[in-house]
Amino acid sequence: QVQLVESGGGLAQAGGSLRLSCAASGRTFSNYAMGWFRQAPGKEREFVARISRGGASTYYADSVQGRFTISRDNAKNTVYLQMNSLKAEDTAVFYCAAARALAPTTVRGYDYWGQGTQVTVSS
Helix, strand or coil, X not given: CCEEEEECCEEEECCCCEEEEEEEECCCHHHCEEEEEEECCCCCCXXXXXXXXXXXXXXXXXXXXXXXXXXXXXCCCEEEEEECCCCHHHCEEEEEEEXXXXXXXXXXXXXXXXXXXXXXXXX
């Protein structure tokens, strides 16, 4: 089992920044690819970004490419999502997830999920 706890959500103005963190515990963190997803009210959960086990490979949804950066610190068992140039449409609950698979970008590809953290962007 892997336990994931997100933090860092909150209220930001359009054009502003937030940094999300996700602390993992339980199993060896570096054995898992990590991803961030988000879910807006009335919408399905969608992929945002993912990072490989060692951190060398990252991939982003088109909607956040160039604005968001995913990173990880395996010594601290933590994955981050730096969000810049926030837009009102980024408002959602953000979830981190851990995957045994190498580089998943779908909800089904992830095995463990955090409880989510709310991000609200005011325009």
